[in-house]
Amino acid sequence: MTESEKTTLLTVKHEIESDSEANDPNYQHVTDRRTLRTRYLAVKNLIFDERDDLSSIDSAKFKSIVNDLESLHQFVLKPREQIADAEALLDITNTLLTSVKATNGDGITISDFVDSLVRDFAKQSSRQDGRTLIDWKKIGIEFSDASRSSRGCRTMIGPMDTQMKQRKARRKRARLVENEQPAEVDDTDIKKKTNTDINMATMFDILRKHRIVRLEQLVLNRNSFAQTVENIFALSFLVKDGRADIKLDEKGIHLVSPKNAPTATAIASKEVVYNHFVFRFDFKDWKLMKDYIEVGHELMPHRD
Secondary structure: OOHHHHHHHHHHHHHHHHHHHHHOHHHHHHHHHHHHHHHHHHHHHHHHHOOOOOOOOOOOHHHHHHHHHHHHHOOOOOHHHHHHHHHHHHHHHHHHHHHHHHHHOOOOOHHHHHHHHHHHHEEEOOOOOOOEEEOHHHHHHHHHHHHOOOOOOOOOOOOOOOOOOOOOOOOOOOOOOOOOOOOOOOOHHHHOOOHHHHHHHHHHHHHHHHOOEEHHHHHOOOOOHHHHHHHHHHHHHHHHOOOEEEEEOOOOOEEEEEOOOOOHHHHHOOOOOOOOOOOOOOHHHHHHHHHHOOOOOOOOOOOO
C-alpha cells in the first residue's frame, strides 16, 4: 500500500468516526454542556472588561449581561454549570459594589446630615435675633411613616380615682389552754351518697332487671349530652368494681350485663384480671347515637 492510499484510508476512517460521534446522543449532550460552560466564561470575561461602564446610568451593558445570564440559566443542569452561574452573578455583584463604594466615598458625613436638616426642616425664630431653629414637629411627622405611630394626644389608661389600700390588721393568735380540745368533725356529709353513686345504683338496678342490654341504650340520654357523659362515667366505675361486664357479640355490638364483684382473694391471686379500653365520645358521637337508637328505648332516666 502506497503512502497516498494510506492517507486516503485514514481520511475516510476519520470521517466515519466523526459521523458516528455526531449521531451519538451522549456525545451531543457532552458537547452542549461544554458549550454552555464556554458561554459562561465569555460572560465573566465581558463583566471584567466592561466593569467601568456597568454602573453608568446611560449604559445598557448591565441589562444586556443580566439578560444573557438569565437565558443561560435556563440550560443549567450539572453542578459545574451551577458553579459557573453562581460565579458570574458574584462577579457582577462585586463589580457593582466596588463601583458604588468608589462613587459614594465615605458615605453621608455629619456635615451632610446637619445641612439636610437645616435645608428641609428649618424655621425662623419668633425673636428678632436672626436665629434658625429646627422644626422638630415636622421631623416627627415625617418620621411617623417609618415608625407607624399615629399622631395625636396621649392619655393615661385606667381609673383616675385610685386610693391607697389600707392593710388589714393581723389577728393575734390566742394561746392554747391545756384543757382545750380540737372540735369533732361531723362526718354526716361524708357518708352522704354522691351523684355518681346514685347513678351507679340506678344503672345496676337496670342491669339486674334486663340482664343484658346494649351499651348505647344504657348510657344514652336523648335530651342531655352532659347526662349521657355522666352515665358513661357511672358505667366505667361499675366495670372497674367488677359489677358490670362489657362484651362484643358476633356483629360487633357492645353488650353490658351485671355480675357479682370479685372477692379480694380472687384479685390478689390474679384469678380476676381487669382489661381496660378507651371509650371515645364527643358531641358528634352523641348525635349519631341519638339517630342510632330509637326514641323511647333509652334505659337511664332523665335527671332534673
